[in-house]
Each structure stands twice: as structure tokens, then as C-alpha cells.
Amino acid sequence: MRKDKIDVVLAIDIGGTFTKIGLVDRNGTILSSHVFKTEAKKPFTDFKILLEKEIRKLLSTKGIRHTILGIGIGAPNANYKTGAMENPPNFRWGKEVPLKDTVLQIIDKSIYITNDANASALGELYFGMAKGMKNFVVLTLGTGLGSGIINEKKLVVGEYGMAGELGHVNVYPNGRECNCGLKGCLETYASVTGIKRTVFRLLSDSKEDSILRNYSFDDLTGKEISEAALKGDNIALEAFQRTAKILGSKMADTVAHLEPEAFILTGGLSKAGELFSQPLIQSMEASLFNAYKGKIKVFISKTVSNDAILGPAALAWQELAMEN
Structure with a gap:
């Protein structure tokens, strides 16, 4: 038939x-x-x-x-x-x-x-772990840092169609150079590229043994950094701590603007699991306005590449x- x-x-x-x-x-x-x-x-x-x-x-x-x-x-x-x-x-x-x-x-x-x-x-929203949610933010932590904002089950696109570029909010004036032409953008610290830059800064400032000394910048990936951290490599662990502190603080700023139910993390950095999400939540909570404390959830997406x-x-x- x-x-x-x-x-x-x-x-x-x-x-x-x-x-x-x-x-x-x-x-x-x-x-x-x-x-x-x-x-x-x-x-x-x-x-x-x-x-x-x-x-x-x-x-x-x-x-x-x-x-x-x-x-x-x-x-x-x-x-x-x-x-x-x-x-x-x-x-x-x-x-x-x-x-x-x-x-x-x-x-x-x-x-x-x-x-x-x-x-x-x-x-x-439609096919993943945000089913049933009305207000949430997705952070894509890959080569750069992208973000998608859902408000009352609708995508926020803005007046000119480019809303939600959280990767380009400023972390440090005159900070790291960003590919967008600005300095100090969040994605230069909280992305796979950003954490790689942090790793190499830590390696240059320390004589401590690290698995990560065996890699060139181009060859190092988020996966290697995650695996090194899971094995207890202090350089990798410190890099995740610093990255989580910066990103968590800016997530708290986003909560003040949007009051989302949750953040959903995707991309290379999210593959570190709780090793990254736990210090991230701690940093966010420490920076939250009291009215929001203990209410904002952080999930790692189950969607594969x-x-x-x-x-x-x-x-x-x-x-x-x-x-x-």
C-alpha cells in the first residue's frame, strides 16, 4: 500500500x-x-x-x-x-x-x-527539555557564546532582529580583544575559546605540572580541558572556576533583566557537567538580588550536536x- x-x-x-x-x-x-x-x-x-x-x-x-x-x-x-x-x-x-x-x-x-x-x-522549547516552560534563556557555550531568550513562549528578536547577544555584554572595560571588534566581551572569557585563553594565561603564570602543557592553543579543545579537570588537573580546575565566576555573575545580571525560570546550557563547555555547573550556580546565586535567590534553575541540555x-x-x- x-x-x-x-x-x-x-x-x-x-x-x-x-x-x-x-x-x-x-x-x-x-x-x-x-x-x-x-x-x-x-x-x-x-x-x-x-x-x-x-x-x-x-x-x-x-x-x-x-x-x-x-x-x-x-x-x-x-x-x-x-x-x-x-x-x-x-x-x-x-x-x-x-x-x-x-x-x-x-x-x-x-x-x-x-x-x-x-x-x-x-x-x-518545542522538542527539548524546556517543554512546559514559558520563560528561559539558552546559552550556547561553543567557539563563542550565543544566547536565545524565550519570553512567554515567544522568541525575543528585538526591534532590529538581533536581540539577545549576551556574549557581547561587557565584562572588563579594555579587556580581552573580541572578534566583534570590542574589548572585554563575555564570550572572550565564557566560551571554549575563552577558557582556552584562561588556561594558557594560567600556564604562563605558573610552573605547576599540567596535562594541558602538552597541547598547543589550536589543538586544545573544551573536551581536553574537561577531561583534565575530571582527572584533578589543578590548571583545568582553576580555569573552570574562573570561567564559572564570570559567567555566573553575568547570568545574575540577566536574571535582573528578564527573571527567567531557567538557563539551559549547550555547547562544548557544558560537556563538563556538574564540574562546571555547580560553581556556575554558586557564582550566580552570590550575585543575585535577594528576590531571585534559590528560584532560578540551571540545566545542561540533552540535545546532541x-x-x-x-x-x-x-x-x-x-x-x-x-x-x-
């Missing part, structure tokens, strides 16, 4: 290293997906050719009878309102990348776009529902 076609959305998650695409139904089931290298240092025209090839390959997957209702895209510095990536760090694609228009040339469907952290927040397309898929399903 011939099966009816399944309603799906095409979800695209663009990262500095890898791009993930997939077909996702309204229940968050990933029916088919592909992963390929973004090649962010090459021209955008190269990516466009590669993306079209991968989309065509995905849509030709045998065994799936589907109807694509729309397309959701999550990408760094993607503007919800303009459909462009604006000044994306770590990409050599120009100051304003016409991402929405480019995908529209490949496949003519309704397209919805937002930054990757916003998409992650929607993924948690390969499921990153659930964020842009959630965006597409949400927007389609609002239009109907």
Missing part, C-alpha cells in the same frame, strides 16, 4: 565548521539528515554551490515521501527580520550575507531565519503555525 506523504520542514544549521541539514516532521522526528563542512574561510559562492548539492542529495533520499511546507535556518549573526547574516565572525563571506535569498534560489518555499542560538532556544537541526526546524514549524 502506498503511504501518504509526510509534512516536513527543511532545517539548516550553519556552523563555522560544519553545516547540518535535514527533514524534520512536526513532532521533531528527524527523517533524514546530512552533515558537511561549511568551509567558512572560502568565498560564500563556494558554500552556495555546496549547499545546493547537499539539499538536492537530501531531497532524493529514497523511502521518504514528503511535502516540504517551509524552511528553517539557524546561522551565526543571522537577522530574523532581514534574512541576512550580518558581520558574522569567523566567516569570510562579507559583512552582509544574503542567506535567505540564496536558499530561495535553490528551493522556492517559505523561509524563516534566525541566529543559531535563537534557533537552539526554540528547539529546546547532530540534532542541532531541531532548532531551525522548530523555528519553521512555529512560523508556519502562526501564519495559518
Whole structure:
């Protein structure tokens, strides 16, 4: 018997290293997906050719009878309102990348776009551990620090479509140089790149033995730092303590602005688990206004990297529902 076609959305998650695409139904089931290298240092025209090839390959997957209702895209510095990536760090694609228009040339469907952290927040709201929550903040602690804010079950996008850039609130005036052009941004301290910088500062200021002395800056990852900390490496442990102190303080500031029910942590730093979350909670609590103490929860996302397309898929399903 011939099966009816399944309603799906095409979800695209663009990262500095890898791009993930997939077909996702309204229940968050990933029916088919592909992963390929973004090649962010090459021209955008190269990516466009590669993306079209991968989309065509995905849509030709045998065994799936589907109807694509729309397309959701999550990408760094993607503007919800303009459909462009604006000044994306770590990409050599120009100051304003016409991402929405480019995908529209490949496949003519309704397209919805937002930054990757916003998409992650929607993924948690509809398909992840934030089901049932109304107000929460997702922090993506990867190469940089992204954030997505959900208020009364709605994504906060702001007047110009770029709200929620908590990674670029200031920690120290004239502090560390940030790829955005400012100094002292939170993501230069609280991200995988940030903790690496802290590790190498600690190594240079100390003669203490450490597993981490065996790595160059480029070769060191958040995973190695986490594993060293779990083995009791003092340099790694101190790096997590310092990172948690800074991030926890700024999370307390965010609570004063938004009063979220919870923060949900994703990305490389979150993989350290309680080793990171416990000092983070302590730092946040120490900096909270009394009215908020003991009320704000901190969770580590259970969504794995390969499921990153659930964020842009959630965006597409949400927007389609609002239009109907």
C-alpha cells in the first residue's frame, strides 16, 4: 500500500565548521539528515554551490515521501527580520550575507531565519527539555557564546532582529580583544575559546605540572580541558572556576533583566557537567538580588550536536503555525 506523504520542514544549521541539514516532521522526528563542512574561510559562492548539492542529495533520499511546507535556518549573526547574516565572525563571506535569498534560489518555499542560538532556544522549547516552560534563556557555550531568550513562549528578536547577544555584554572595560571588534566581551572569557585563553594565561603564570602543557592553543579543545579537570588537573580546575565566576555573575545580571525560570546550557563547555555547573550556580546565586535567590534553575541540555537541526526546524514549524 502506498503511504501518504509526510509534512516536513527543511532545517539548516550553519556552523563555522560544519553545516547540518535535514527533514524534520512536526513532532521533531528527524527523517533524514546530512552533515558537511561549511568551509567558512572560502568565498560564500563556494558554500552556495555546496549547499545546493547537499539539499538536492537530501531531497532524493529514497523511502521518504514528503511535502516540504517551509524552511528553517539557524546561522551565526543571522537577522530574523532581514534574512541576512550580518558581520558574522569567523566567516569570510562579507559583512552582509544574503542567506535567505540564496536558499530561495535553490528551493522556492517559505523561509524563516534566525541566529543559531535563537534557533537552539526554540528547539529546546518545542522538542527539548524546556517543554512546559514559558520563560528561559539558552546559552550556547561553543567557539563563542550565543544566547536565545524565550519570553512567554515567544522568541525575543528585538526591534532590529538581533536581540539577545549576551556574549557581547561587557565584562572588563579594555579587556580581552573580541572578534566583534570590542574589548572585554563575555564570550572572550565564557566560551571554549575563552577558557582556552584562561588556561594558557594560567600556564604562563605558573610552573605547576599540567596535562594541558602538552597541547598547543589550536589543538586544545573544551573536551581536553574537561577531561583534565575530571582527572584533578589543578590548571583545568582553576580555569573552570574562573570561567564559572564570570559567567555566573553575568547570568545574575540577566536574571535582573528578564527573571527567567531557567538557563539551559549547550555547547562544548557544558560537556563538563556538574564540574562546571555547580560553581556556575554558586557564582550566580552570590550575585543575585535577594528576590531571585534559590528560584532560578540551571540545566545542561540533552540535545546532541547532530540534532542541532531541531532548532531551525522548530523555528519553521512555529512560523508556519502562526501564519495559518
